[in-house]
Every structure is written in C-alpha cells, then in structure tokens.
Amino acid sequence: MNKCPEQIVHYMHEYLDGDISGEHEQELKTHLASCPSCQQHMHELSKVAAFVQSASHISAPNGFVEGVTARLPKETSKVGMKRWFHSHPLLTAAALFMILMSASLFSSFNEDQHFSFTKQPNLVVEGEKVIVPAGEIVIGDLVVKNGDLQIDGEVDGNVTVINGQYMASTANVTGEIEEINQVFDWLWYKIKAGAKDVASLVDGKEDK
Amino acid sequence: MDALVNKRIKEVLKGDQNAFAEIVELYQDKLYRVCFRMLGNKHEAEDIAQEAFVRAFINIHTFDTKRKFSTWLYRIGTNLCIDRIRKKKPDYYLDAEVSGTEGLNMYSQIAASEELPEDQVMKMEMQDRVQYEISRLPDKYRAVIVLKYMEDLPLQEISEILEMPLGTVKTRIHRGREALRKQLSNM
Known part of the structure; x- marks a missing residue:
C-alpha cells in the first residue's frame, strides 16, 4: 500500500468532484486496476457520497413563516400608512384637505403680523x-x-x-x-369664526 | 424564480413585510434543511433558520440583486450555524485527536461502557445514522459536506457561500470525505 503514489488519493477526490483532467483520470484508472487497496479506498469514498445523499429531504416545520414574521422588526410607519391610505381613500382625502387647510391658516397667522x-x-x-x-x-x-x-x-x-x-x-x-x-387658539378662533359665518349664512337664508 | 425574488426584494426594500413573507415561503425548506443538517437538532435548526431570515430582512439593502439570493441567504444561515456550533463546543471533543498520537482520539481515552459506541450506532435508523455521522465531522468540514452532498450545490457556489477560495472548499471536501470514510469503515 505504501508504494501507491500519493497523488492517487487526490485524483480520487478530483474524480468524485467531477473536475479531474483526462490525464489524471487515465492514471487513476490504470492504478486502480492494479491496486486492490486503492480500489477499496475508492469504493469507500464513493460509498460516503451515496451514504450522505441518502439522507431524506426534510422540510421546514409548520408555522415557520409565521415564526419569522413574528420576529421581524416593526414595519416602518411609511408602509403601514401607505397601506392604510389604499384601504381608506375617502378618509385620506379628508385628512389631506385638513392638512392643507390648517397649513393655510398657520401661514395666515404668521403673515398677519400688522396692527x-x-x-x-x-x-x-x-x-x-x-x-x-x-x-x-x-x-x-x-x-x-x-x-x-x-x-x-x-x-x-x-x-x-x-x-x-x-x-x-x-x-x-x-x-x-x-x-x-x-x-392653536388662533386656529380654534378661525374655525369658530368660520362656523359662525356658516351659521349666520344659514340663519340669513332662513330669515328670507 | 430570480426575477420574482428580485421583485419581492424591491418591495421589501420599500418596507413591505408581506413581500418578505413570500420570500421566506420560497426558501424556508432549503435553509431549514441546511441548518438542521449542520446542527442536528430540530429546535435549534428552526431557531437559527428563522434568525437567518430576520437578519436577511434587516440587511436586505446590502444584498446585490445581480447575485443569487439563495447564495446570500445560505451564507447568513451557515455563518449563524457555525457560530452556534462554536458556542456550544465542549472543551473536549471525543473525536479530537490526542496530541502527539496519530489516529488516537478521545474515545480511546475513556473506559468502555456496557455497550461500545459502534454497537449503538449500528442500531440507529439509517436517517439518524447519516445525521449522526455528519454531526461528528469538525464544523469546517461539516458545512462543505452538507452544501455539497445534501444540497447538491456546485463547488463555485459553495465557495461564494462560505467566502473562501475554491481551492479551500475542495480541500475541505476531500478531508471531510476522508473523515466520513473512516467513520463509516465499520459499516
């Protein structure tokens, strides 16, 4: 067994990995034909591959995906909001309207600085x-x-x-x-004034 | 498959967790299998595989969509497995060679109990036996053997997953195979 060239075992692995050169393969084959102990070694190595591959294919346990999603960090508010907007278009429009309205009121508060x-x-x-x-x-x-x-x-x-x-x-x-x-007092005042205007308008109509 | 995954990844990048759940659905079996083969324990495998998905989600912005998603995911998974194996590594491995000797491992240092380990091994079911032999491999050989033989991945991809040169992957597969050959020689 000691007389076997060292590279023979290396060739065996190259062969098993499927990247052996033609030259090496030829050398390996001629050696194996004449050397029973290397034949045995080669046989055992092939058996290893077959043995490991015989392992059955297992799949992830039930509820695996749910387990992952439960462990994910909290969704960014950005997406949550986006999804909410998609499912509540009317409220979205109302909210947008409110935001624009209040923005104009704020700006009028700031601009209105004269006595x-x-x-x-x-x-x-x-x-x-x-x-x-x-x-x-x-x-x-x-x-x-x-x-x-x-x-x-x-x-x-x-x-x-x-x-x-x-x-x-x-x-x-x-x-x-x-x-x-x-x-905010200013806003409240504006809103109240607006409401009063509307109310007086309605009253006026009713009076007529 | 890759096109679908990349589309989902783009949605995840926008923060959509539902899209990520679909990715988990696609890869759960592959990743769980690798973790289970490396750790040899169902609960640990589930924990680590789930952790790998969580890390993938958190770091999804670092993923290069020109590359293969599974390779990236396997890398996260195998790294977590290797960390876990190292953390719980006992001070003495029965398989470790006793220094100064050749072929003598720690098994030879302990007194034989009523039943020899080999006899117990012989009684195992084939499936358990495969798992048992894999778990006896040193972790650096275990990863390559699992990826090569159980997941049937090409050597090039294994080298990308484990971030080591192709030559190192080959050497480890050769050594892992030799180690298994020795372990199985009593079969």
Whole structure:
C-alpha cells in the first residue's frame, strides 16, 4: 500500500468532484486496476457520497413563516400608512384637505403680523394700543390684532384681542371677551369664526 | 424564480413585510434543511433558520440583486450555524485527536461502557445514522459536506457561500470525505 503514489488519493477526490483532467483520470484508472487497496479506498469514498445523499429531504416545520414574521422588526410607519391610505381613500382625502387647510391658516397667522382693529367711531389709538375712552360706549364687536386693548368705557358687543393684551379697569363689556396668543387658539378662533359665518349664512337664508 | 425574488426584494426594500413573507415561503425548506443538517437538532435548526431570515430582512439593502439570493441567504444561515456550533463546543471533543498520537482520539481515552459506541450506532435508523455521522465531522468540514452532498450545490457556489477560495472548499471536501470514510469503515 505504501508504494501507491500519493497523488492517487487526490485524483480520487478530483474524480468524485467531477473536475479531474483526462490525464489524471487515465492514471487513476490504470492504478486502480492494479491496486486492490486503492480500489477499496475508492469504493469507500464513493460509498460516503451515496451514504450522505441518502439522507431524506426534510422540510421546514409548520408555522415557520409565521415564526419569522413574528420576529421581524416593526414595519416602518411609511408602509403601514401607505397601506392604510389604499384601504381608506375617502378618509385620506379628508385628512389631506385638513392638512392643507390648517397649513393655510398657520401661514395666515404668521403673515398677519400688522396692527389692526375694528373701526369704530369713538376709539382712541396710542401707538399699538386701542383705548375705549371713559364715558364712551362702543356699539358692536371689537377685534384688535397685534396690539393691546384698554377699555375704560363700555363695549356693547364681543371683544377679541389677538396677539396682544387686554386691559380693563372698570370695564363694561356686554359680550364675550377673548384673548388669543397661541397658534392653536388662533386656529380654534378661525374655525369658530368660520362656523359662525356658516351659521349666520344659514340663519340669513332662513330669515328670507 | 430570480426575477420574482428580485421583485419581492424591491418591495421589501420599500418596507413591505408581506413581500418578505413570500420570500421566506420560497426558501424556508432549503435553509431549514441546511441548518438542521449542520446542527442536528430540530429546535435549534428552526431557531437559527428563522434568525437567518430576520437578519436577511434587516440587511436586505446590502444584498446585490445581480447575485443569487439563495447564495446570500445560505451564507447568513451557515455563518449563524457555525457560530452556534462554536458556542456550544465542549472543551473536549471525543473525536479530537490526542496530541502527539496519530489516529488516537478521545474515545480511546475513556473506559468502555456496557455497550461500545459502534454497537449503538449500528442500531440507529439509517436517517439518524447519516445525521449522526455528519454531526461528528469538525464544523469546517461539516458545512462543505452538507452544501455539497445534501444540497447538491456546485463547488463555485459553495465557495461564494462560505467566502473562501475554491481551492479551500475542495480541500475541505476531500478531508471531510476522508473523515466520513473512516467513520463509516465499520459499516
């Protein structure tokens, strides 16, 4: 057995891997024909391949896929939202509308930085402060934007101060008093104003 | 198949998990089989194969769609298996050769119990026997033998999966085959 060339075993493996050259194959074959011990070795090696390949094909256990999906990290909100949009087109449209609406309201809040107030005949203006002088009676609603309001007299209506301060000493206001300094207050005010407009429109129609 | 898989991968890249479930469906048997053959334990194989899919999902953006998906997936799976095997490796392997001796392994160092290991082995069912012999192989030979003979993969693909040169794959298959030959010589 010791007399066998070393490369013979190597050729056997090359042969089994299917990448033996013609030359080596010839050498291997002539050697195997004359050497029983190498024949035995070759036989055993082929048996190994057959043995391992005899293993039955097994498949993944039931519930394998579910097991994987359960272990996946949480789906990105992007896709979840996309799927939600697909299944709720109407709500999507409504949401989009709301977003655009609120965006326009926000921008109007930011743009509207100049001082303004409801024109009433008997008001006194000092810088950015509107004063209802003592003894005077303002009839109708009063709105002051980006300025302060000081009431010394009387207001027969609602008072709204946006982005400013409301100061009253012995004030006498018949309607509601509102002070708006926050974006959300502003939004709420806009929405309420819109609702009131709609309501008055409906009322007006009904009156006719 | 590859076109379908690449389409699904694109959907997964957008974050769609449902598309990934389809990929798992396609490859679950292949990957589970390799894991089972390497680990020899159903529960571990399921755990590792599932973990491999999860890793594939997390790292899907690193996959080059010009390449074969199965190769990439096998690589993740075999790496996890090899890690697992190494982690639970005992200090002494009965099959390990005793240093300074040739052909003497740790089996020869322990006193024979009532029944010789070979006799027990003879009683095994053929299927268990295959698995048993595979599990006795050192892990570096085990991976190549499993991929070559159980999954019938070409040597080139095995070299890509295990990220080692073709020559190394061949050498390991040769050694693995010789090791199995010795293990089976009593059959």
